Amino acid sequence: MSPLFSYRKELNQVVMQQSPVAGNIISHTLNGVYEHGVLFEGDSISRKVILNRPEKLNILNYEMVSQMLKNLKAFENDSAVRLVILKGNGNVFCAGGDIVSNFLSVTQGHWSYGEKFYEKQLILDYILATYRKPLISLVDGIVMGGGAGLSMHGRFRIVTENTVFAMPETLIGHFPDLGASHFLSRLPGHFGEYLGLTGARLDGAEMLACGLATHFVLSKDLLALENALQALGSSDTATISEAISNFSHKPTIKDDSAYSRLEVINKCFSKETVEEVLLSLENEVENRTEKWILVAIKSIKSVSPISLKVALRSIREGRTQNLKQCLVREYTICCNCIRATVSNDALEWEPSRLELVSKDMVDRCFTGIDDDDDWQFLQLPDRSSMAEVLKPKL
Numbered sequence: 001m002s003p004l005f006s007y008r009k010e011l012n013q014v015v016m017q018q019s020p021v022a023g024n025i026i027s028h029t030l031n032g033v034y035e036h037g038v039l040f041e042g043d044s045i046s047r048k049v050i051l052n053r054p055e056k057l058n059i060l061n062y063e064m065v066s067q068m069l070k071n072l073k074a075f076e077n078d079s080a081v082r083l084v085i086l087k088g089n090g091n092v093f094c095a096g097g098d099i100v101s102n103f104l105s106v107t108q109g110h111w112s113y114g115e116k117f118y119e120k121q122l123i124l125d126y127i128l129a130t131y132r133k134p135l136i137s138l139v140d141g142i143v144m145g146g147g148a149g150l151s152m153h154g155r156f157r158i159v160t161e162n163t164v165f166a167m168p169e170t171l172i173g174h175f176p177d178l179g180a181s182h183f184l185s186r187l188p189g190h191f192g193e194y195l196g197l198t199g200a201r202l203d204g205a206e207m208l209a210c211g212l213a214t215h216f217v218l219s220k221d222l223l224a225l226e227n228a229l230q231a232l233g234s235s236d237t238a239t240i241s242e243a244i245s246n247f248s249h250k251p252t253i254k255d256d257s258a259y260s261r262l263e264v265i266n267k268c269f270s271k272e273t274v275e276e277v278l279l280s281l282e283n284e285v286e287n288r289t290e291k292w293i294l295v296a297i298k299s300i301k302s303v304s305p306i307s308l309k310v311a312l313r314s315i316r317e318g319r320t321q322n323l324k325q326c327l328v329r330e331y332t333i334c335c336n337c338i339r340a341t342v343s344n345d346a347l348e349w350e351p352s353r354l355e356l357v358s359k360d361m362v363d364r365c366f367t368g369i370d371d372d373d374d375w376q377f378l379q380l381p382d383r384s385s386m387a388e389v390l391k392p393k394l
Helices: 009-017 017-033 062-077 099-107 111-129 145-153 192-196 202-208 219-232 237-245 257-271 274-285 289-303 306-318 323-339 359-365
Strands: 040-042 048-050 085-088 092-094 137-140 142-144 155-158 165-166
Touching: 009 192, 040 062, 048 062, 062 111, 062 274, 085 092, 085 219, 092 137, 092 145, 092 202, 111 145, 111 323, 137 145, 142 145, 155 202, 165 192, 192 202, 192 257, 192 274, 192 306, 202 257, 202 306, 219 237, 257 274, 257 289, 274 289, 274 306, 306 323, 306 359
Parallel strands: 048 085, 085 137, 092 142, 137 155, 142 165
Antiparallel strands: 040 048
């Protein structure tokens, strides 16, 4: 298969920065021997799932995902458990998946590891999205990529003044995934396309305004909120919502927030192709020199051209699909990405320009793997009896 994605030097730099421990990271991940990467605490009524790798920005590895799957299923089947709280230790919620171990495994020919890890992440996100009991995500700090996949599909998504959200996958030759094509496509207007193509960051106030978050609580009040939820002893969503509201605030978004320019964003990011989106942004610069437009243009011009086209199509398709369909499609795209040839000195994107990315190249990313008889489309667990219990709210 000809190259579909090529990791640029930004990803190489990430790996090289961690190179002293990269060998240990991939070795430990493959053997599943991380200790206490995720903690499970609480009492018999309320359980806490705590991401516990603050020195690594709580990035997810295979063992953490496996442990969360196992314990969350147990909590769901335990009649005594009324609610589950998901949070991260340190000044971060979760900055995504362990790209170092995935990068090294792929370059060493172990693409099956990357596919298996990704499959587990998608299954975990699907279970969280259809969880039979109230799930409260306390998103205090950075939440990106896989962290968004954990938290953005649930009923209660609580952010703070410290929260920083982004889906920066195009920066490393990837695409917004782990259900992002579902939750981004359901944001007002074409704000989701803006976030997915540019990797723009949002703070907690902006997340609340656009619908990514359901509540805004000051970081200093989170412990008191946790205690109140534990004391509640109820699985009634209205009761839980009222308890959270007692700690909630309605912050004002900043004057220079891109979300305040939704009319312009809709005008530009509603265009049919990435080339037209970029041209529309450049035309806007002639009328206004707002910083967010200049940053958006710079970002689109600097990231992977094929990633941009895949991301735009994925988000657009997600707008008319349910979460299950989105996850299945994202798995297929990712498998094509993982199995592509990765250059040992990937210093530039290939193809290097938007006009060189053909429709056929993009189509292949959305097509099943036809040269492997063992490969199959993502098989998600049957959650039909639970899908309406806690339907994701966006």
